Amino acid sequence: MKIELEDWLNVTIVEPIYIPGLVEPEQALRQALRMPIGCPPLREFVETNETVAIIFCDITRPTPNHLILPAVLNELAHIVPEQITLFNACGTHRKNTEAELRGMLGDQIFDSYRIVQNDAFDPHTLTCIGKSGGGREIWVNEEMASCDLKILTGFIEPHFFSGFSGGGKAIMPGMGGIQSILGNHNAANIGHLKATWGLTNGNPIWEEIHESSRLAGRQFLVNVTLNKEKEITGVFAGDLTKAHHSGCEFARSTAMVPIDHLFDIVVTTNSGYPLDLNLYQAVKGMSAAAQIVRPGGSIIVAAECWDGIPTHGLYGHLLKDSSSPKELLAKITTPGFLKPDQWQAQIQAIIQSKARVYVYSHNLTDDQIINALLQPCRDIPGLIKQLYKEYGSHSCICILPEGPQTIPYLVDSIVH
Numbered sequence: 001m002k003i004e005l006e007d008w009l010n011v012t013i014v015e016p017i018y019i020p021g022l023v024e025p026e027q028a029l030r031q032a033l034r035m036p037i038g039c040p041p042l043r044e045f046v047e048t049n050e051t052v053a054i055i056f057c058d059i060t061r062p063t064p065n066h067l068i069l070p071a072v073l074n075e076l077a078h079i080v081p082e083q084i085t086l087f088n089a090c091g092t093h094r095k096n097t098e099a100e101l102r103g104m105l106g107d108q109i110f111d112s113y114r115i116v117q118n119d120a121f122d123p124h125t126l127t128c129i130g131k132s133g134g135g136r137e138i139w140v141n142e143e144m145a146s147c148d149l150k151i152l153t154g155f156i157e158p159h160f161f162s163g164f165s166g167g168g169k170a171i172m173p174g175m176g177g178i179q180s181i182l183g184n185h186n187a188a189n190i191g192h193l194k195a196t197w198g199l200t201n202g203n204p205i206w207e208e209i210h211e212s213s214r215l216a217g218r219q220f221l222v223n224v225t226l227n228k229e230k231e232i233t234g235v236f237a238g239d240l241t242k243a244h245h246s247g248c249e250f251a252r253s254t255a256m257v258p259i260d261h262l263f264d265i266v267v268t269t270n271s272g273y274p275l276d277l278n279l280y281q282a283v284k285g286m287s288a289a290a291q292i293v294r295p296g297g298s299i300i301v302a303a304e305c306w307d308g309i310p311t312h313g314l315y316g317h318l319l320k321d322s323s324s325p326k327e328l329l330a331k332i333t334t335p336g337f338l339k340p341d342q343w344q345a346q347i348q349a350i351i352q353s354k355a356r357v358y359v360y361s362h363n364l365t366d367d368q369i370i371n372a373l374l375q376p377c378r379d380i381p382g383l384i385k386q387l388y389k390e391y392g393s394h395s396c397i398c399i400l401p402e403g404p405q406t407i408p409y410l411v412d413s414i415v416h
Contacts, residue, residue, distance in 0.1 A: 021231025036238030053147035089174025139177030167244035168213030
């Protein structure tokens with residue numbers, strides 16, 4: 001989208017440090033798999049008689065599966081295809097269609113390997129692999145758990161309550177069962193001070209995710225970082241802990257941007273396709289903006305939302321069944337309340353306790369946005385001028401063109 005603003009407005013644009021895409025990403029992937037961090041090369045890490053699970057992200061993530069998976073499979077040439085299964089880490093999201101899977105993986109991989117899509121809601125497909133340090137049972141896809149080696153693929157970016165994406169998230173929530181996911185994403189954990197952008201150690205959500213992944217047995221991590229063109233900027237492969245830490249530090253150095261003051265108005269996106277497919281995902285863009293909006297300020301998020309609210313899951317129902325963000329937050333934080341997608345609704349309500357939130361989308365009606373407890377916007381420059389008049393001539397505006405790919409933070413905040 002292009003928006004034009006008046007020259008007299010006090011506007012600051014905040015973007016991550018731009019890193020050009022690797023000139024030869026296939027070569028970088030091959031090198032990372034043959035010279036991994038903290039473990040033997042992938043080709044030597046798995047024996048010919050072992051079964052292999054390759055876990056990949058679903059349609060909601062821009063992971064370049066079409067590059068990562070061929071590179072991984074090439075290093076597994078000594079393993080017959082019948083011993084390799086591809087697992088779609090849907091978490092609590094809907095299963096992907098055949099057309100979506102072919103688009104993500106390519107026809108050759110789709111036609112050559114068995115693909116299993118995680119169903120967090122089907123207990124017959126799940127098994128308990130142990131308990132977390134907090135005593136919570138960790139349930140994951142049984143077939144995936146039975147494989148000798150799990151190859152976790154994905155990409156690393158700051159995450160609004162897990163600290164960073166990638167790493168063990170492929171196992172849990174990606175291949176997790178609903179009760180384990182609900183427990184990990186419960187209201188107390190979501191509301192924890194350290195369950196936020198860029199924090200891992202001390203973050204109860206990330207720590208249980210990492211612990212859950214370790215319970216799943218032998219693993220090999222293949223994570224990448226991406227720029228705004230969705231090009232690979234770095235490859236981090238090998239030991240789960242060491243490789244993921246290395247990737248997180250790289251992502252932190254480019255995405256975390258210090259800010260010395262709060263803004264009256266913050267305009268953000270949800271990083272474009274595919275992350276802005278629905279309003280549920282767009283909460284991430286709202287959360288990025290919430291880091292630097294002043295109390296009583298306004299957030300404007302632009303998201304395509306071609307998948308709607310969406311209709312699947314309980315996020316939309318939780319919003320529609322509440323009369324206000326305050327009521328919604330009170331409901332979710334009531335002891336014993338535990339429903340799928342409550343984490344997204346909870347974060348939205350927390351953001352709205354601080355600032356007004358407007359949504360710009362061609363694919364959502366005003367009624368849909370209002371029923372989601374948000375305010376519709378059909379003209380971003382017009383709304384900015386309206387808010388500028390309301391807040392006064394000293395109002396300051398921030399634009400986050402890349403949404404949650406940029407994590408602004410106050411220099412004296414806890415994020416570091």
